[in-house]
Amino acid sequence: MSSTDMLQVISKNGKAKRGAEPNLPKKTLLAMYEAMMQTRLLDERMINLQRQGRIGFYVPSTGEEAAQVGSCMALDDTDWLFPSYRVPGLFLMRGVDIQHLVANCFGNEADLCKGRQMPVHYAFAEHKLVSISSPIGTHIIHATGLAMAQKLKKDKGISAVYFGDGGTSSNDFHSGLNFAGVAKAPVLFICTNNQWAISVPIEKQTASETIAIKGEAYGMPGVRVDGNDVLAVYDACKKAADRARKGDGPTLIELMTYRRGPHSSSDDPTRYRGNQADEWLDRDPILRFRKYLEVADMWSEKQETELIERLKAGINAEVKKGEAAGQPSLETMFTDVYANVPPHLREQYENLVRDEGTGHEPDPDAAFPL
Amino acid sequence: MSSTDMLQVISKNGKAKRGAEPNLPKKTLLAMYEAMMQTRLLDERMINLQRQGRIGFYVPSTGEEAAQVGSCMALDDTDWLFPSYRVPGLFLMRGVDIQHLVANCFGNEADLCKGRQMPVHYAFAEHKLVSISSPIGTHIIHATGLAMAQKLKKDKGISAVYFGDGGTSSNDFHSGLNFAGVAKAPVLFICTNNQWAISVPIEKQTASETIAIKGEAYGMPGVRVDGNDVLAVYDACKKAADRARKGDGPTLIELMTYRRGPHSSSDDPTRYRGNQADEWLDRDPILRFRKYLEVADMWSEKQETELIERLKAGINAEVKKGEAAGQPSLETMFTDVYANVPPHLREQYENLVRDEGTGHEPDPDAAFPL
């Protein structure tokens, strides 16, 4: 399989290609379906909240659910993940309670990140889901460094890092893959190629034939996968993970998909791409997987309706709780800059409290444009 | 020809491979030989001066003369070159008077760069030889930007940038090739793969099979050339230049050679590679080309002796002049920071002259360790 072919398992009619099907128990398949659906519904709800002005910002992943769920299912819970801002599914897959994601989006006192970052910049140490930051690409080399540490410590875990097609142009895509190639570090570089970086289409991002082929520049295999086919994604990632775990080094995995929605709640894609996204509606990864499950007699209309209702109810309950919580205390502005609060920060905090009060109220018109 | 094969023209015995020989007149061939020899002799003399403490620092290019001369001969004088610190041959080929190179190495008042940079950091605007800086790789993207400008302005010129195997790991190798691929910019990326970056061997620099193959990651052809074979170098660069000039975009060219000497006058390679360099002595590019010229009856022992004497005499005369010149004036410390000297710099200059004198003399023991 060369890095310009594209791996597929589920064909259009929902049947699996002969011999391509990974050996997964029904329970797992249904769990994957549920996670995909939950991701979709959470995204929809949060975008909705944003439109109503109840949260400040959101990044939907609509159409990219298979990429998230298929890859994450291929990894062990002890593996370290370096997510991007567009992979809420990883958090759901790893069992992070939705309340934490919601709290983060409200930036409230219950947020484990203490309301310090914009929405969707999650971090869950307990689940080895490393803190997301806004700068594109910086975390790719972190994953390499962490995998080097895993190797040094003879840890059986591996690392996986998620980034977009735009991220392949970043400096630390280059350093991350180059260092990993040389060190034979156990890391998966998972590129969700959704063909857009905000308004910049993939042809303006790189002239390379595929993203997968970039692996060769670093002495590692590159595979190209139908990113809307959750079983193909699972299969490719599982093989790469096994390879890494065996000590054979990193793999670059390109998951071909499409960013169906806006880049973020601040973006208006009609400005630059018209209705192009509509073409991808019938390649929807959830529809595709549902067809597969139905063909295999594992899923019914009734189950579908029940699932959606249950998931929606769960999300709504958490949103209610999240919205009720207060904002982080003033003190949280000054802690965690260092392990201990140094004198000058203590002084600034004390001055703030003593002389200055909390100042004016939040500006209701302030809105994040991207 | 794939990017893992290696292009050669002159075989070991000095004969050209059938059909591979570029069509160059005798005059040109002899000019190339002379430039290679002059590069070698200049390097030797300057290293010598450095060892005697007469200049502060030097970077020899011994063994890499074919890479410099062959590539430069393939370009037009109106093309822009972005040299590295290890390509003095480009300056000689373009007709820069040796006195300027010598003045730069002495950092004296005659130096066109006004003694502001370390030795070998040349710049010659008149010859479109862009200012060399120490940070590795930064100039690669400059060459791309310049080529984009050439294309925009429908200039017939192209750009070429020189860097080492170590330079391929830099951030701006990645941005430079990526931008050029997308823009189809008329630029040659010339990597002198001398297999070492100070003490780091190529295997620790990258796991890719070759440097040339990295072109694929950017949608451009990569060619691998015997960098000690001046005609092969010429040929590959000429083809790439023609391609760029025709509007077909950039090429990555890997010139395989070996850094025979120390990284610089501050480096002691025995610390990390023993006598490995000796293996490359009989693959010397000058010897190889001389054999070719001799086989073709274009060169004799007598001509060789005369050439060396003439070149040495020329170099020595310039060294004498260069050493006699004074140091740059105090004023030069404050000019050229901006187009015009702003008030705060004028004030600093005036204070220096009025209150502070020139201060202590240069420390004779201060020595640059790399």
Add this chain to the structure above:
Amino acid sequence: MSSITMVQAVNDALREEMRGDDDVVVLGEDVGINGGVFRCTADLIDEFGEERVIDTPLSESGIIGAAVGMALYGLKPVPEIQFSDFIWPAFDQITSEMAKMRYRSGGQFTCPMVVRTPYGGGIRGGHYHSQSPEAYFTHTPGLVVVIPSDPYDAKGLLKAAIRCEDPVIFLEPKRIYRAPKMDVPDDDDYVVEIGKAAVRREGTDFTITAYGAMVAVALEACEKAAEQGWSGEVVDLRTLLPLDEDAIIQSVTKTGRLVTLQEATKFCGFSSEISAIVAEKAIDVLEAPVKRVSGFDVPFPYTLEHVYMPHADRVLKAIEGVMTY
């Protein structure tokens, strides 16, 4: 004259300079058909085409590095960095290459260009869409650093920057991108001179130095101080490097009291330089300590942004401090 926002002022300045000079090109992420995420380059691609309004790959070092190459050739590039928080991958290009090209080549090569980038808080952007990076640039010889505080200056200073022979870092205070509007000349030759501060309000009791979005905050604080009978003077620095020292010293000499105002974190911030200049050259005129009002020395927070960012009441406290000393 037309009444426009700062975004429109920037857009107009770019359009006029591109019309006037074929060598002016714009490049960056999403600057083309999308017109920039803040719309500063809106519609330029329609008039000047893809060759002069270039959507680049996602690499800031590539954007600035390519612009350096273009400038070496003789173009006048105006790269946009989408948020100044994302300028750091290009910092090597800025500080090692762009800023030093003229000097290190003995004046043989130059790369005049204008790096435009929105900066500062006030839009609920959290850590990475809110920072104020000016002090990192003002410590770098070879750079010109300009920050407008209103649409009028934004247009005039940007046009001057594009015509400048030196590389300019042009920081646009995004908080005031869309309001207020202001009458701005349509005249092609209209420029605002780089290197000159402007007194935005005359006063006799204390001086506030400010720039960017903080100028309005300083003015508001002065209004409040006036209620207590204190007369404040506001010096809008406009160009941070080279700095108009004379304007500062002149004002402080008159008032004898100084409050400096910046959004950026305090420690080693730009305001510290103002304190240092005054402590070096005008200490005798000071009748009170120099008070700094600034962001706190922490990463820019999301939810508590309104606490982090200096506001008129915090400035007023400092004014009280210097007035009642």
Add this chain to the structure above:
Amino acid sequence: MSSITMVQAVNDALREEMRGDDDVVVLGEDVGINGGVFRCTADLIDEFGEERVIDTPLSESGIIGAAVGMALYGLKPVPEIQFSDFIWPAFDQITSEMAKMRYRSGGQFTCPMVVRTPYGGGIRGGHYHSQSPEAYFTHTPGLVVVIPSDPYDAKGLLKAAIRCEDPVIFLEPKRIYRAPKMDVPDDDDYVVEIGKAAVRREGTDFTITAYGAMVAVALEACEKAAEQGWSGEVVDLRTLLPLDEDAIIQSVTKTGRLVTLQEATKFCGFSSEISAIVAEKAIDVLEAPVKRVSGFDVPFPYTLEHVYMPHADRVLKAIEGVMTY
């Protein structure tokens, strides 16, 4: 105790900490078999192997970024940047990632590590092998910035830095790497506390703040000043962030006169912060302007290095300035 150079002190500190803690790893360009271009990591590879003494590809953002990843895992990486002039490709990793990891994750993730890098002039290295970048780091909350001025402190501070819970930028003044030598404890538990300045010479008439290679220059200038009957106190800052403000204010309160000394370019340099602190908190004790002695606001020159770098006579002029004011 043994009499050693600063290079040896750094080497000893690394060796001891690597022996004491298996999680300590060293990485960078040429740190392995070559032992670092300044020999600071000499022979470590023999004792600890290629896995803990890692020669990396030529990418500073890669070096720091990989170290961040290692630190997230729980290792204690000590990356070396060959010259601080080459740290800029890593500036994004340093300022956006390393410095903010703890804060942005609510303390869930941390990346304590020590970025070692030689800095400063005095070895005829020109533009790119001589600069003093401290002010770029001290403006970045989340970083600890340490600069030793002699072998004793170099060892003790580096050991403390490696044990520190926060990321540290450890700037080594290369001019004094190889001389002078000094007696330095061999004791494993020997550390010098981070965050504390040291008075290197007591005096009553004026204070000089300095750090790194400039401490010796300050002391030399004090000797010269003593000939004129002026008694100088030298405060070696040692840790620039968090700064030991009390030590500075205490000394200035005693002497009433302040000269700040740094190699770096002047404008928005670290010394400006000291002026600002004093102008804010101790202005009443000042009997003269605060004078700054520093490099000039130009890129670091090659041939004129000896003019560019502050030396005792230039400091003496400033002392005269504050003493005869």
